[in-house]
Amino acid sequence: MLGLIHTFLNLSAPPFTFFSLLLLLPPLYLFKFFTSLLSTIFSESVAGKxxxxxxxxxxxxxxxxxxxxxxxxxxxxxxxxxxxxxxxxxxxxxxxxxxxxxxxxxxxxxxxxxxxxxxxxxxxxxxxxxx
Known part of the structure; x- marks a missing residue:
């Protein structure tokens, strides 16, 4: 039984992980890019305050x-x-x-x-x- 579970995980985990990263990483990087862009544009200067x-x-x-x-x-x-x-x-x-x-x-x-x-x-x- 344990061998069957290991086989199933060995066959299903790599494709699931690959497709999850393929779907989730681009929006994450896009979000990080826009937040860094916004923080650059709207950064408040504290000089002298x-x-x-x-x-x-x-x-x-x-x-x-x-x-x-x-x-x-x-x-x-x-x-x-x-x-x-x-x-x-x-x-x-x-x-x-x-x-x-x-x-x-x-x-x-x-x-x-x-x-x-x-x-x-x-x-x-x-x-x-x-x-």
Whole structure:
């Protein structure tokens, strides 16, 4: 019985896989092409804009800080571990951010959240014209 199942799978799996790939890959590549084209056409420039990133001392927040720094954004980096955050601030400045401020805060505390927003606004201004 087991030999019959193996024979069936050996005969049916390769053609099924081939035709599945033949039908599914072209639409997938077409979709990827159009999404990359749209992202190129409609990409937003963050150069000079203020980006506030919480959890910037490690993980996703850290990598977001580097990516936004490469794109020329002004950064307000927030984290609980100030030693690790200081290293991220230095590296983000090296990546090309024109301005990086460091704010030690815990976003699980409401007073820290208010403080980090206030510090960011006080440092960079309340709007594009610095009003």
């Amino acid at each position: 203020v980006v506030l990133i919480t959890g910037a001392s490690s993980g996703i927040g850290e990598h977001l800080a580097y990516e936004y720094a490469r794109r020329g954004a002004r950064l307000a980096l927030v984290g609980r571990r100030e030693n690790a955050l200081r290293e991220v601030v230095d590296r983000a400045a090296q990546c090309g951010s024109p301005e990086v401020i460091m704010i030690g805060a815990d976003v699980s505390k409401a007073e820290d959240c208010k403080r980090l927003v206030d510090e960011t606004i006080n440092h960079v201004g309340s709007g594009p014209s610095g009003e």
